[in-house]
Amino acid sequence: xxxxxxxxxxxxxxxxxxxxxxxxxxxxxxxxxxxxxxxxxxxxxxxxxxxxxxxxxxxxxxxxxxxxxxxxxxxxxxxxxxxxxxxxxxxxxxxxxxxxxxxxxxxxxxxxxxxxxxxxxxxxxxxxxxxxxxxxxxxxxxxxxxxxxxxxxxxxxxxxxxxxxxxxxxxxxxxxx
Numbered sequence: 001x002x003x004x005x006x007x008x009x010x011x012x013x014x015x016x017x018x019x020x021x022x023x024x025x026x027x028x029x030x031x032x033x034x035x036x037x038x039x040x041x042x043x044x045x046x047x048x049x050x051x052x053x054x055x056x057x058x059x060x061x062x063x064x065x066x067x068x069x070x071x072x073x074x075x076x077x078x079x080x081x082x083x084x085x086x087x088x089x090x091x092x093x094x095x096x097x098x099x100x101x102x103x104x105x106x107x108x109x110x111x112x113x114x115x116x117x118x119x120x121x122x123x124x125x126x127x128x129x130x131x132x133x134x135x136x137x138x139x140x141x142x143x144x145x146x147x148x149x150x151x152x153x154x155x156x157x158x159x160x161x162x163x164x165x166x167x168x169x170x171x172x173x174x175x176x177x
Contacts, residue, residue: 001034001046008034009046021168033075036150040072071144075151077131081122084108085115088137102140105167106133107160128155136164140171147171 001009008031016022024032037043039050041063050058058066080087089099103109111130119126119134126134132155139147149168153161 001031001038001043003034033150036072036074036148040070040074040148041066042072042074069145070148071139071142071146072148073135073139073150073152075154077128077135079119079121079126079131079134081118081120083116083118084112084134087119087134088141090138090142092141098141102137105140105163106137108133108137129157129160132156133160133164136167140167 001007024035026032034043038046039058041058044059052058052061085094085099088102099115103115108130111126111133117125132152136152139149152168153164156164
């Protein structure tokens with residue numbers, strides 16, 4: 001992958017194994033987000049192949065099939081002009097117990113007392129921290145097999161950040177069994 005005729009990645013090869021927690025670190029501007037955007041099917045303008053489960057190239061896997069198993073929490077939270085509830089469950093079947101558990105865990109019940117409240121992306125009736133927690137709640141609600149997160153803890157207070165980090169570790173521990 002190149003940006004402005006400058007190679008960001010060339011001749012790179014790696015294997016991601018199931019049940020592993022992988023952290024990508026590096027200096028600002030070194031390509032971490034670009035790599036996640038490629039793996040997350042956001043950026044498809046790259047050369048080479050990305051093979052999934054030793055079978056299909058990422059470029060030929062349908063978005064529907066891919067996103068059924070992979071959730072990507074981008075650096076910039078994605079909020080829809082929809083209810084708090086719909087922003088979290090998206091197209092999943094509603095499970096009230098699971099939903100309420102996640103809402104309480106991330107203290108979204110303290111921010112929103114009405115989950116039918118419409119989030120407005122033009123007037124922005126939520127904070128950046130609330131948007132991040134909604135995105136994290138979406139990821140937890142999905143039960144995805146693979147989770148990609150780009151700077152998921154930025155703009156969060158210390159206690160919320162620690163709680164979310166613990167959840168990531170707990171999810172990892174559950175998948176190892």
